[in-house]
Amino acid sequence: MTRLVELEATGPRKLDPSDLDDEKGDIAVCQCGLSESFPFCDGSHQQTDGEESETTYVYENGERSVVDRVVTDE
Ligand code: FES
Numbered sequence: 032m033t034r035l036v037e038l039e040a041t042g043p044r045k046l047d048p049s050d051l052d053d054e055k056g057d058i059a060v061c062q063c064g065l066s067e068s069f070p071f072c073d074g075s076h077q078q079t080d081g082e083e084s085e086t087t088y089v090y091e092n093g094e095r096s097v098v099d100r101v102v103t104d105e
Pocket residue numbers: 060061062063064065066071072073074075076077
């Protein structure tokens with residue numbers, strides 16, 4: 032499975048000790064691209080349960096849709 036996500040950042044986010052989770056003592060970095068607290072995991076990855084391999088998805092307003100094809104202007 033793949034996911035189309037929109038990100039606006041144009042540079043890195045430097046992490047520091049204040050980013051540590053007070054309860055768990057770790058930093059969870061989002062790898063699914065769906066977190067509202069990006070670059071940190073907020074649990075939104077649970078929406079990806081049931082995604083199938085060889086399928087591309089887009090998530091908008093909490094809804095998951097299958098992408099048939101991606102067209103670029105090049
Ligand atoms: S990995 Fe993306 S929200 Fe958890």
